[in-house]
Amino acid sequence: MPHNYSRWAYGAGFVLLGGLIAWAAIPSVPSGYQVIVDAYSTSHYLKPNADGSINVVGGSGSTATISGPLGRQADAASVSTALSTEDTGLVGALTETAPGTDTASSGLNGRLQRIAQRLTTLITGPLPVSQSGTWTVQPGNTANTTPWLVTETPATSGGVSHYSANVTTAGSGAGVGGVAVDASPGQVYDYQIYNGNATVCYIQFFDQTQALTNLGTTVPKRSIGIPANGGANLALPNGWPFATAITIGATTTRAGSTACGSGLDINIGYK
Helix, strand or coil, rough: CCCCCCCCCECCCCCEECCCCEEEECCCCCCEEEEEEECCCEEEEECCCCCEEEEEEECCCEEEHHHHHHHHCCCCCCCCCCHCCCEEEEEEECCCCCCCCCCCCCHHHHHHHHHHHHHHHHHHHHCCCCCCCCCCCHHHHHEEEECCCCCCCCCCCCCCCCEEECCCCCCCCCCCCCEECCCCCEEEEEEEEEEEECCEEEEECCCHHHHHHHHHCCCCCCCEEECCCCEEEEEEEEEEEECCCCEEECCCCCCCCCCCCCEEEEEEEEC
């Protein structure tokens, strides 16, 4: 009956293979050989040699020699092995050429050469560039041939234009009541408005020329209520665009045509 063990066992009548003792009748053993019996009760003979090799006589009488020595040895004294053709393709030849791109197929040796090339480029430099001197800045992938200035500096020119007036508007009909701030396209950047009336008044902004603005009919782009005896102030760093013109009106309702009791003091910065 087989018994389980955790190590090989040899003896005059048995050998342990795969963790099971296989019993067998063992014939006479050739001189200098040791006998093992496989799980099929077939006897085999092993004879170690001085050079580390092993002579093997199979149960059928066939003979073979396992070259030695076994274990860690110098290349010249080691047992040679051969990789399968599939493994050879994965590893690559020792002198395999590095692939031409980072994503091209290659064996392991070629890939390692490619990595080494890239590391050498990073270490030794310089990195390849297509421009020298003053560099072109490309905001939003659009080439800009003028270097950017990122520091704001005071200047004696430029800046916004200014509109300042006490505005009273009333009436209906094209060109009636509206007041032109800028007759061309532009942007509003700030305003300061004071209402001295005892009731709320509205300043209407129109994206239209004064000649075509009709108070009470033309829809304002913005209508801002100014509190009674109060004011409104706003700064718009990025601007408030008007595609046609900048026209205003001062009325008692947000889209009406009736004038306030007294005018509104209006200051507008535009460009």
